[in-house]
Amino acid sequence: QKEVEQDPGPLSVPEGAIVSLNCTYSNSAFQYFMWYRQYSRKGPELLMYTYSSGNKEDGRFTAQVDKSSKYISLFIRDSQPSDSATYLCAAVTSGTYKYIFGTGTRLKVLA
Amino acid sequence: EAGVTQFPSHSVIEKGQTVTLRCDPISGHDNLYWYRRVMGKEIKFLLHFVKESKQDESGMPNNRFLAERTGGTYSTLKVQPAELEDSGVYFCASSQAGGPRYEQFFGPGTRLTVL
Numbered sequence: 001q002k003e004v005e006q007d008p009g010p011l012s013v014p015e016g017a018i019v020s021l022n023c024t025y026s027n028s029a030f031q032y033f034m035w036y037r038q039y040s041r042k043g044p045e046l047l048m049y050t051y052s053s054g055n056k057e058d059g060r061f062t063a064q065v066d067k068s069s070k071y072i073s074l075f076i077r078d079s080q081p082s083d084s085a086t087y088l089c090a091a092v093t094s095g096t097y098k099y100i101f102g103t104g105t106r107l108k109v110l111a
Numbered sequence: 112e113a114g115v116t117q118f119p120s121h122s123v124i125e126k127g128q129t130v131t132l133r134c135d136p137i138s139g140h141d142n143l144y145w146y147r148r149v150m151g152k153e154i155k156f157l158l159h160f161v162k163e164s165k166q167d168e169s170g171m172p173n174n175r176f177l178a179e180r181t182g183g184t185y186s187t188l189k190v191q192p193a194e195l196e197d198s199g200v201y202f203c204a205s206s207q208a209g210g211p212r213y214e215q216f217f218g219p220g221t222r223l224t225v226l
Contacts (some may be wrong), residue, residue, distance in 0.1 A: 002153070004153070006145045006153075030213075031211070032189045032211035035152070036217075041219065042219050043115070043202055043218050044154070044202070045203075045216075045217065045221055046214050046215075046216075049210075049214075051212075069122065072191075086212035088154065094211065095210075096167075097142065097159050097166070097167070097206075097209050097210065097211070097215075098156045098169070098170070098213075099146075099154075099156060099157070099169065099185045099215065101153045101154040101155070102153055103151075103152065104153070105155045
């Protein structure tokens, strides 16, 4: 079983839609959770990170972690065609630097 | 400020040949990481340097892979001899300090194709 599971998609939504991207994880020791965005032929760039459970909001993006169900979510409000990319969730335990990534979800926002 | 750079962007070699990938981290970043993504799979950690010292190389697949970071600046990852299963995208990342609170900045990756 992979430590971080993510539906690869692709996910297609119309412009302006609310997008929900999700991951599940199996390692209870994970404490930090990240969402990266990766455009084609580019490296991943950090969108948000969350420590432990709770919500974090940054503009149109909201990250949510539910440690009781081992569920990680990223919500994108008012999605734009420029949001079209692959979204990667990652997790790491406290005290290590080894990010554990999901496979990524390809998102396409249609104009 | 320049980001993490990697060279080459794409390399095509034959099985059995040697390839060396290079990573230049963001200036001042002591922590450097190598990751790899094989097609259809997730990005996987290979190893972590702090300055010129290897802190964790638990993700290195086998002894055909050799990473170095002489002088604590740029790093190289050599694959010798290359096998078909080594094909994938190799990412380098760097961070100012260690630990999950310090963002790892990723380079654009080197796409390696072994024929």
